[in-house]
Amino acid sequence: MSHSWPTGLLAADETALRRALADADLPALLPALARLTGDLSLLDDELRPSGDLRLTQGGLSAEDQHTVRELALRALLRYRDAGAPAAEPPGPGQLARMLSFLFGDDKGDYLPLLADELALSGDPGAPDWQWAGTREDATGAPVVAVIGAGMSGLLAAHRLGQAGVPYVVLEKNTDIGGTWLENAYPGCRVDVPSHLYSYSFAADHDWPQHFSAQPEILEYFRGFADRSGVREHIRFGTEVESATWSEAAGSWTLLLRGADGARWELTVRAVISAVGQLNRPSRPRITGADSFRGHLFHSARWDHSVDLAGKRVAVVGTGASALQIVPAIADEVAELAVYQRSAPWLVDTPHYTRELPEGMAWLLRHLPGYGTWYRFWLFCQYVEGSLPYIQADPAWTDTQRSVSALNDRLRELRTRSLLQQAGDDAELAAKVVPDHPPGAKRMLRDDGSWIRTLRQDHVDLVTDRIERFTERGIATASGEREFDVIVYATGFEASRFLTPMTVTGRDGRDLHEHWEGDARAYLGIQIPGFPNFFCLYGPNTNIVVNGSIVFFSECAVHYVLGCLRPLLQDGHHAVDCDRDAHDAFNRRIDEGNAQMAWGAADVDSWYRNSTGRISQNWPFSLLEYWRLTRTPQDSALVLDRQPNPTEKRTI
Structure with a gap:
């Protein structure tokens, strides 16, 4: 990892800074600049972000986002014109103010943990003792x-x-x-x-x-x-x-x-x-696995010598690895069948496979400390994450559907998203909605490519139970289907x-x-x-x-x-x-x-x-x-x- 600060910042004009700020992840920007400049007035409580994972830019309104960018621009210009001096270490009160801006004032118990994770002092987790060898x-x-x-x-x-x-x-x-x-x-x-x-x-x-x-x-x-x-x-x-x-x-x-x-x-x-x-790797005990004459391997032992182009491919499983594999190989194979035992809940993540925006990448490389505060902002959001939505209510009765009112609300939101993606394909819609509460199994990130891939003409989502492998492929109650390659995407022991x-x-x-x-x-x-x-x-x-x-x-x-x-x-x-x-x-x-x-x-x-x-x-x-x-x-x-x-x- 290499950075060119403060040289890159010193060479940037106002137009370049505005362009970078347009792509910035904003919640971490003001604490980073307050740390650099010592100006705590940047931490306006009216611009404090929400830690809700579902909200982009910390839930800041368009007007507030504009305000943050203008505040940041002026602070950056002052800092640049001053020669980008090294920041003074913040005092305890200053640090607490910076932390509370991102994390809130009502969780003081977290402050020691947050200070450690921020690691402004270097490496707070380093051992404080030395081995006394004989x-x-x-x-x-x-x-x-x-x-x-x-x-x-x-x-x-x-x-x-x-x-x-x-x-x-x-x-x-x-x-x-x-x-x-x-x-x-x-x-x-x-x-x-x-x-x-x-x-x-x-x-x-x-x-x-x-x-x-x-x-x-x-x-x-x-x-x-x-x-x-x-x-x-x-x-x-x-x-x-x-x-x-x-x-x-x-x-x-x-x-x-x-x-x-x-x-x-x-x-x-x-x-x-x-x-x-x-x-x-966990390999399911399926009768006839040794008889299959094509290529058979586990996702964690991927056989890179096998060219999938134009092949008939089966993927067994719809867990985390399958959700990544299937969209990645769909365009090169001739046929693709995905064998599903249980549908997964998906977490909508539109930027899951995207490159970082150019301006954001520029700030991370050239603005001293911004990366540290951006990482810390992510940490603040993930400290509790979706935990409240997964906690069970002892009085809740229908635990096969959901485990609490919040969990049921999450189920409704996720179901709506799945059905919207399935569109008018009623058969697929029935297959992709899970029959268990959200969080009961691992929830998986998706940018829309999973169901989009399943809707392609040469891709099938198969929910029939696999009865056995044959010399030529896979047999279910619906009959035998021939494949050239079978991939176990069945996780681990x-x-x-x-x-x-x-x-x-x-x-x-x-x-x-x-x-x-x-x-x-x-x-x-x-x-x-x-x-x-x-x-x-x-x-x-x-x-x-x-x-x-x-x-x-x-x-x-x-x-x-x-x-x-x-x-x-x-x-x-x-x-x-x-x-x-x-x-x-x-x-x-x-x-x-x-x-x-x-x-x-x-x-x-x-x-x-x-x-x-x-x-x-x-x-x-x-x-x-x-x-x-x-x-x-x-x-x-x-x-x-x-x-x-x-x-x-x-x-």
């Missing part, structure tokens, strides 16, 4: 192993490096990126605004699109790995087959397998699993956390046997009986209607570094999780999920595991997870100084 550690051997070089693994590695902890990252693939490396199917892109899908302390403001495509997301993480020095600590082509705890040594022994099949062991004090939830790795903790306990198909962890991070072992993007840390998973990963990594401090700096033998705290936390999680659409409605989705429990989702606010992960609580940790005695200690 003479025995002077060999440079890794003390902590991070499993996975995706978004969370890279972040954990970076924080370990900041704390001076020797570490290694073990990655089964040949490059970094995790899910953004493996999912390279046509149309793949992020469904969180690009500017939020980056670390708060290493934000990129030069994204080409509002919701960037897979290559741009992957390039961001590759660049971060290079700039941070993490890449040199990664062992590519290395899969962890097992992890075994030694009580006597207070360490984990990892059995590793290389790409060539060779095996060897690595012993470390602590393990951070950053393998994620969406890394093992999200609830099978840490598979296929074997993890053996205290007393020889196998983690998967301990979970019995129902993964649980304290804060999604710690499991009692598995000391010095931490999960990122673990059970119940998936967020689907508010925020970005990058935020949750930053919170979780902050917590993990707090747990490693007594282990690596204070000389403790092991850091374990208190079982009572773990159980109480999970009871509360279950109660919270029961009050959300995905728990209140009896709907089959990947949010539920094989026991029927919601093991994926976080049902509360971002603020609550941020608070819980600020400092490890003495009531939740068990710190061992020796292999046998245990004691709870405040850290």
Whole structure:
């Protein structure tokens, strides 16, 4: 990422500035300029935006938008003519005023979180301690192993490096990126605004699109790995087959397998699993799959050697990947059939695949700090997101349709949009309206291309159940249809956390046997009986209607570094999780999920595991997870100084 400020701004005349401001996202503009100039009078309460996600430009009227642009233009001209001086750090009162302008005055509890996320001080999440290595550690051997070089693994590695902890990252693939490396199917892109899908302390403001495509997301993480020095600590082509705890040594022994099949062991004090939830493709058990003579592959293992031009193609599934794949390939194939088990709810996002407007891109490149405040404005909108619309009313009766009055209103709005897009095609209209409450399953972004594609003459939406695959195609109750290519767009085995790795903790306990198909962890991070072992993007840390998973990963990594401090700096033998705290936390999680659409409605989705429990989702606010992960609580940790005695200690 490179910027040319303040040179670009200094060279801009009034006409150029007006042209840029015409494309600006306005709510963040006045706080950015108040920060640059110190002029808090720019923050006129009459121009305060609404945080409603449904409203463009923060709900500002056309007149107010004109006023904001004129205020901004005058401020920019003054700032330019003064030589674009460096901004003075805002005082606490000034910062609070800037934050409240975007977020409101009635949510003071959020101010510490907002100040951290804004990251004006640089990197507030950096560890505040340094590893105190012993003479025995002077060999440079890794003390902590991070499993996975995706978004969370890279972040954990970076924080370990900041704390001076020797570490290694073990990655089964040949490059970094995790899910953004493996999912390279046509149309793949992020469904969180690009500017939020980056670390708060290493934000990129030069994204080409509002919701960037897979290559741009992957390039961001590759660049971060290079700039941070993490890449040199990664062992590519290395899969962890097992992890075994030694009580006597207070360490984990990892059995590793290389790409060539060779095996060897690595012993470390602590393990951070950053393998994620969406890394093992889910393939439905359909009779005859082995008999199909055409090309058959999963979206996460896309076969780029197969030319789809002029082919007869079937896509099985109508989840997130299918909604991106189908419009992307429709124009090149001869026939396209989409096999749907359940229709998804769509979130109208007209700018989903659009490039950033030229003027907006110019401001992000040339106006100091604007990108930071724009990212922060997005964060303000997504702090609660659609959470109120997904919360269930215990008195609501028809939970197969909706779960509350607000949820029913959302259903009506989404249904109206779907029917308008289907137009006079009554058969298609009946197929695209979901039969479950909004939020009970993942809601998907769409710019209108989904139904527009389904309405094309050579595209069919098939709702007949697939009975079997044949040598030539797919058979349903309506008969057999021939295809050249079949694509599974059927998601991942999200609830099978840490598979296929074997993890053996205290007393020889196998983690998967301990979970019995129902993964649980304290804060999604710690499991009692598995000391010095931490999960990122673990059970119940998936967020689907508010925020970005990058935020949750930053919170979780902050917590993990707090747990490693007594282990690596204070000389403790092991850091374990208190079982009572773990159980109480999970009871509360279950109660919270029961009050959300995905728990209140009896709907089959990947949010539920094989026991029927919601093991994926976080049902509360971002603020609550941020608070819980600020400092490890003495009531939740068990710190061992020796292999046998245990004691709870405040850290």
